[in-house]
Amino acid sequence: MSGRTDLSALLNFIAQEQLWHDRLQEVVGEHAHPMMEEFDLGSEELEELLGESATMLLWGCGFEDFLARRYPDGNIIDLYLKRRGWADTAANRAYFAALRDTPVSLYEVSDVRPGHSMVLRDLLTSADPVTVQEKSATQSLHQWDRIAVRVVPWEDHFVMSGAALPYSADATAMLLDALRDEDGSPVQVTRETLFGLAPLFTGIWLGTELERMLDQEEPEILNRDGDPLMFHELRFPFAKGVTQKQIAPVLNKRRDMMSEGSKSWVWIETGKTRHSTASEGYPVFGPVELKGSALIVNVDSAARAAKAEALITDLLGEVLRPPLTSIETVGQVSAANDATADADDAIPPELVEQILQEQMDLHYRSTLDSPLPMLDGFSPREAARDPSTRDKVVGWLKHLENGSARSNAAIAGYDFTWMWHELGVMDARR
Incomplete structure (x- = not known):
């Protein structure tokens, strides 16, 4: 919930009023139970999957919806302000009243200023974009993120309510589809209709989160050749009696081996040039290095590894032994570099970044x-x-x-x- 307000008195008041306490539980259930039934999950299983913070977020969505509900005999905020509001702070009273009158909607994030503010644009109504003062959320939100939240006018600015649901592209599409008539045309959404849609926002978020958690498949990443991105290190041991001085001159004569020092080269593709690549415009296959009594080649796919083995064997097969090859995924490389940043044999993070940046640049230009x-x-x-x-x-x-x-x-x-x-x-x- 909002760090700007103290909810303890309000929560104690609700706990002492059995009717309103039961109503709160019913509303929270409306936000969670449909997806729990669909995924056949009990409360403990749901909490184990979501974790403590997401479980509290789910409860917070129901709680904020409950605060805005109008029953035949009134509203809980109105009742609290009438009976106990005199003992609370003016800031709390103002925030509770504003939260009561603010519906949840779907917003697009832009102009993020970490630790200070961001701009939120309502994707469902014609409301003007607003600048929201927010410290913690701006540290984790990114340009064009989408969140379901209540944007509350408070004092002379806007703030976010405590329950902010991160909406994925799939969740956004599902919500927009749910807000269409039978003929497929968008439903006219107003502030008034949004008040009745709070469980829909939560249900779609929860459903997509559970699907993601229960079916986590690592997306395939391809290199610029269209091959699965898989880091291969080929270590060619020297034959008996061979030294580095015998290897370096052979590589220095190669046009496709660009020297970067007495013991290191960049293996490049010399037949063509492409946009925004390293090594003077030539696409890069990978680094080549003499280390100790071995020649080491790093490439980013099985196809390139086979090509590298054929090339080095043809050039230096008489003085090098067959390669010892190790293979790692992108995730394994990142984890290994985090854990062994100072290890001699860790693949440099800048190499990972170079390969991925090159892949994205070339891919998007062709796209x-x-x-x-x-x-x-x-x-x-x-x-x-x-x-x-x-x-x-x-x-x-x-x-x-x-x-x-x-x-x-x-x-x-x-x-x-x-x-x-x-x-x-x-x-x-x-």
Whole structure:
């Protein structure tokens, strides 16, 4: 709940009023029980899956809905203010009254200033975007995130209520589908109708969260060749009596081995150039290094590993033994580098970042001219030129940018600005 207010007196009041306490439990049940039944989960199983913080968030959604409910005999906030409000602070009384009169809605996040504020745009009504003063949430929210929350006017500014549900793209789509008539047209949503939709917001969030937790499949990441991203280290031991001085001259003669020192090279693709790649415009296969009594090659796919083994064997097969190969996934590499940042054999984080950045850059540049189902089969360039599909291009870009910001640290900083400019929709990046 909101850190700006003290709820203890209100909660004690509800606990002492059996009728209102029972009503609170009923409302909380409306937010949780449908999905618990659908997934065949008991209370303990649900808590174990969600964890303590998400379980409290679920309860908070029901609690805030309860505070806004109007029953034939009144509203709990009205009753509390009448009977006990005189003993509470003016700030608490003002916040409770404002929360009572504020419905939940779905908001898009932008202009995040960590530790200070962010802009929220209501995606369901015609309300103007508002700047919300918020410290903790702005530390974890990213550009174009979507959250279901109550935006409460308080004193001379706006604040978020305590129960803020992070909405994924799937949850957003499900909510928008639920708010359509039988003919598929969007339902006209008003502040008044939103008050009755609070359990729907929570139910969709909870359902998508449970699906994600119960079916966690690691998404496949491809390198720029379209092969599954899998880090291979090939360690070619020296044959007996061989030294580094015998190996280096052979590699220095190769046009596809760009020297980066007396013992290290970058294996590049010299046949063609591509946009925004390392090593003077040439696509990079991976680093090559002499270390101790071995030649080590690091690449990012099984196909490149096979190509590297064939190349090195052809060049140096007489002085090197067959390679010892180790394979790691992106997740394993990240974990290994976190745990062994100082180890001599840890793959440098900058290599992981370079490969992933290169993959994204090349992938998205080619994607601009590829037909996409999300854009009704048009390419982003085509859709951006058509006024009827331009908004879908903006939505697609926001989806990409938000997904990148929320992903692992290696690609979280990828700058999509060039895509907005190139597609001519920079004016919609708000």
